[in-house]
Amino acid sequence: MTTETKLNLNQETIEKLQDLIRINIDSAKGFREAAEQLDENILGEKLIQLANERDRQARELQEYVSVNNEDPVDEGSYAAAVHRSWVKARSLFTGNDTYAIMAEAERGEDHIKAAYEDALKEEPGTAMNDILLRQYEEVKSIHDNVRDIRDSLKS
Numbered sequence: 001m002t003t004e005t006k007l008n009l010n011q012e013t014i015e016k017l018q019d020l021i022r023i024n025i026d027s028a029k030g031f032r033e034a035a036e037q038l039d040e041n042i043l044g045e046k047l048i049q050l051a052n053e054r055d056r057q058a059r060e061l062q063e064y065v066s067v068n069n070e071d072p073v074d075e076g077s078y079a080a081a082v083h084r085s086w087v088k089a090r091s092l093f094t095g096n097d098t099y100a101i102m103a104e105a106e107r108g109e110d111h112i113k114a115a116y117e118d119a120l121k122e123e124p125g126t127a128m129n130d131i132l133l134r135q136y137e138e139v140k141s142i143h144d145n146v147r148d149i150r151d152s153l154k155s
Helices: 011-037 041-066 078-094 098-122 129-152
Strands: none
Touching: 011 041, 011 098, 041 129, 098 129
């Protein structure tokens, strides 16, 4: 993005972008922590790729916030950090069960998907709509991928 593509965003839109930045950061951290818990290299590598995609989405939104003379958030939410700690503790009792880890990842994906759906409802026709719609399609794709991996692990 260049300054020529600067979008003049209102404060409400910037706040919505800040929320989406946080949730992308939370999702990336969640994928990385899930990858650390898994003994499976191939699945762990896939989760790292998904984390990198979430980081890319967060950076893209941060650029739009920055060019509108606002400081973009650069960390996730406290609630998500608490949830990740709970998942780690629970994994100690379940023996890092791959299905349980992927079920939690899918639950997180439900959350980010809903956040994008809300943003698109609240921001229809705005300058950010095309960007959010593109990111939402990427979110849905990752959500479906995580769900399919989880379902393939059912015994």
